[in-house]
Amino acid sequence: MNNSMPTTDVVYQPAEDSYLLQEYVKEYAFGRVLDMGTGSGIQALTALKRTNVKEVVAVDIDEEAVRRLQQGIKEQRLRKIKVIKSDLFDRVEGHFNLIIFNPPYLPQDEGIEDQAIYGGKKGWEVIGRFLQEVSAHLFADGKVLLLFSSLTHRDKVDERLSYHLLDFELLGQKKLSFEELFVYVVVKSGVLRELEAKGIEKVNYLTHGKRGNVFTGILDKNKLRKTHLSTNRHSYLHNIVKVAIKVQRPESEAPLDEEAKWLVMVNEKGIGPRLLFSGKGYVVYEFVEGEYLVTWIQNQSKETIRKVLDNLLKQCFALDILGINKEEMHHPVKHIIIDKNHHSVMLDFERCYKTDNPKNVTQFIDFICRLRPELQKKEFSFTVEELRGAAGRYKKERSIPSFEEVRALLG
Numbered sequence: 001m002n003n004s005m006p007t008t009d010v011v012y013q014p015a016e017d018s019y020l021l022q023e024y025v026k027e028y029a030f031g032r033v034l035d036m037g038t039g040s041g042i043q044a045l046t047a048l049k050r051t052n053v054k055e056v057v058a059v060d061i062d063e064e065a066v067r068r069l070q071q072g073i074k075e076q077r078l079r080k081i082k083v084i085k086s087d088l089f090d091r092v093e094g095h096f097n098l099i100i101f102n103p104p105y106l107p108q109d110e111g112i113e114d115q116a117i118y119g120g121k122k123g124w125e126v127i128g129r130f131l132q133e134v135s136a137h138l139f140a141d142g143k144v145l146l147l148f149s150s151l152t153h154r155d156k157v158d159e160r161l162s163y164h165l166l167d168f169e170l171l172g173q174k175k176l177s178f179e180e181l182f183v184y185v186v187v188k189s190g191v192l193r194e195l196e197a198k199g200i201e202k203v204n205y206l207t208h209g210k211r212g213n214v215f216t217g218i219l220d221k222n223k224l225r226k227t228h229l230s231t232n233r234h235s236y237l238h239n240i241v242k243v244a245i246k247v248q249r250p251e252s253e254a255p256l257d258e259e260a261k262w263l264v265m266v267n268e269k270g271i272g273p274r275l276l277f278s279g280k281g282y283v284v285y286e287f288v289e290g291e292y293l294v295t296w297i298q299n300q301s302k303e304t305i306r307k308v309l310d311n312l313l314k315q316c317f318a319l320d321i322l323g324i325n326k327e328e329m330h331h332p333v334k335h336i337i338i339d340k341n342h343h344s345v346m347l348d349f350e351r352c353y354k355t356d357n358p359k360n361v362t363q364f365i366d367f368i369c370r371l372r373p374e375l376q377k378k379e380f381s382f383t384v385e386e387l388r389g390a391a392g393r394y395k396k397e398r399s400i401p402s403f404e405e406v407r408a409l410l411g
């Protein structure tokens with residue numbers, strides 16, 4: 001079989017990068033293979049030659065490349081290979097054992113448009129788009145061979161991979177005159193495989209907190225087998241579609257395992273994001289779509305704000321009664337989210353502890369006192385002295401009457 005199809009220079013021609021990648025394709029190709037951005041078809045045809053390859057799907061966004069490759073395949077009467085015109089995974093179906101990607105990876109040159117070469121303004125953008133979807137098309141133990149250049153910014157590629165909980169290893173590199181080429185083998189991380197086995201898809205980095213990296217994911221309820229959750233909890237989880245996944249950061253010393261334990265306890269009282277499940281080094285819970293309290297306050301009426309603050313005070317009181325101290329309640333700037341139905345959800349139960357002297361209500365009053373300039377604009381009339389006085393009495397004697405006194409001041 002001849003590797004090079006009859007092509008003109010319209011279609012991206014194999015060069016150093018292709019030959020470097022080809023060495024690893026020979027080694028890694030098996031089962032179902034996808035060649036993304038196939039161009040001349042060099043990788044797809046290399047994979048096709050391996051005896052343990054069952055089927056090859058070659059994809060290109062370029063009509064001419066697809067047509068030429070299809071023609072070549074027909075002329076050579078090749079079987080087990082299919083060519084599809086598709087923008088990345090748009091028209092790709094099913095799962096693969098190996099996905100090959102030699103992307104357009106050079107940063108865009110002013111005024112020149114060639115989608116076979118340029119990977120977006122910064123070079124790694126097409127890789128970024130590819131990584132968003134690749135896991136959905138990869139078997140749990142599948143692999144990706146990814147080629148890119150130093151011009152693409154290796155640290156950006158590494159970051160993008162970690163954004164999707166993908167693990168990677170450098171297989172090979174090659175210095176050329178103006179750049180260096182890298183070949184990565186990419187696999188699903190253990191956490192990603194566990195999440196997917198439980199029906200979570202489209203895992204994507206959101207932000208990081210003090211201890212964890214927070215990702216979002218979409219829950220496919222058909223795949224969420226009941227055995228993963230107690231039936232009792234399962235009943236109220238049926239509305240959750242978007243989930244948050246907190247994954248322990250390698251550099252963080254505090255283990256994450258605690259958070260699930262606390263969430264079970266506070267969820268009983270309707271507090272905190274609802275826990276779905278957890279595993280070693282990660283916790284999966286309801287994603288709360290909304291705004292941080294301090295930002296949210298800006299655009300709300302006094303009455304709406306009063307209700308939300310009152311509800312938060314009640315949650316703090318419930319935690320006090322449980323004897324659970326939630327850390328950082330005096331500065332919960334990034335730890336309270338208000339959703340569109342004005343439900344307030346406290347986040348981050350990692351560093352709770354049991355105590356006879358919980359400080360949730362008093363710390364939250366401290367916070368309200370610091371919010372006073374904002375609240376004054378909304379015509380709240382309490383004074384800091386009044387509120388602190390009531391908080392002091394509550395602290396001496398944690399009781400319903402002393403708590404009611406605090407509440408009344410906000411009204």
Ligand SMILES: Nc1ncnc2c1ncn2[C@@H]1O[C@H](COP(=O)(O)OP(=O)(O)O)[C@@H](O)[C@H]1O
Nearest residue numbers: 208209210211212214244273286287288334348
């Ligand atoms: N369930 C969630 N819904 C929406 N945003 C969340 C959720 N969980 C975490 N976040 C976001 O992630 C940030 C970090 O989460 P946090 O629980 O504080 O992690 P850490 O323990 O690392 O500090 C939060 O401040 C919030 O912006």
Ligand SMILES: [Mg+2]
Nearest residue numbers: 209210211348
């Ligand atoms: Mg936090």
